[in-house]
Amino acid sequence: MEFPSKLIENAVAELSKLPGIGRKTALRLALHLLKAESDSTASLAEALAKMRFEITYCHTCHNIADTQECSICANKLRDHAMVCVVSDIRDVIAIENTSQYQGVYHVLGGVISPIEGIGPSDLQIDSLLKRIPESEIKEVILAISPTMEGDTTAFYLTRKLREFPDVHISTIARGIPVGGELEYADEITLGRSIVERQRQAR
Numbered sequence: 435m436e437f438p439s440k441l442i443e444n445a446v447a448e449l450s451k452l453p454g455i456g457r458k459t460a461l462r463l464a465l466h467l468l469k470a471e472s473d474s475t476a477s478l479a480e481a482l483a484k485m486r487f488e489i490t491y492c493h494t495c496h497n498i499a500d501t502q503e504c505s506i507c508a509n510k511l512r513d514h515a516m517v518c519v520v521s522d523i524r525d526v527i528a529i530e531n532t533s534q535y536q537g538v539y540h541v542l543g544g545v546i547s548p549i550e551g552i553g554p555s556d557l558q559i560d561s562l563l564k565r566i567p568e569s570e571i572k573e574v575i576l577a578i579s580p581t582m583e584g585d586t587t588a589f590y591l592t593r594k595l596r597e598f599p600d601v602h603i604s605t606i607a608r609g610i611p612v613g614g615e616l617e618y619a620d621e622i623t624l625g626r627s628i629v630e631r632q633r634q635a636r
Contacts, residue, residue: 442465518537519574574595
């Protein structure tokens with residue numbers, strides 16, 4: 435791809451490093467920013483710089499935050515006795531968007547993956563285990579994706595959490611999605627749906 439300007443070429447090269455952005459899309463974005471009001475482009479650059487260098491992580495749950503404590507942990511109206519353990523910050527956002535959960539979170543920062551050289555010590559597991567006796571946590575919900583690595587992580591956490599007999603351990607339900615067709619469901623998901631079936635009220 436030929437560029438009329440080295441500056442455009444550099445901008446396209448940087449934009450195309452973003453996930454899901456190819457060089458053609460990067461070029462469209464660069465040309466859009468070039469045509470936009472200078473204040474608009476400057477505001478975008480400033481917002482990105484502030485995000486990268488000023489965002490911190492909650493010292494309690496490791497969620498992204500503007501201060502040492504995230505807005506969820508600081509919210510006294512949340513149920514602090516219930517902790518939802520997730521692997522990634524994106525999972526917190528996804529669960530929050532449902533408006534169905536009123537507890538707090540703990541972000542592991544990944545999952546156990548021997549192939550990628552990620553072990554328990556590379557995740558925020560120790561801080562979770564330390565957090566339990568220091569707080570009045572009564573339930574830990576394991577909301578980790580049902581992949582091989584996710585199941586390995588959940589199994590490891592379950593073993594560790596059994597050291598706290600007063601803490602109830604639960605996992606998110608797995609089954610057929612709303613609007614899904616049974617014939618298109620994989621065998622594992624369909625099998626779990628049958629095993630973990632729910633009785634209907636009479």
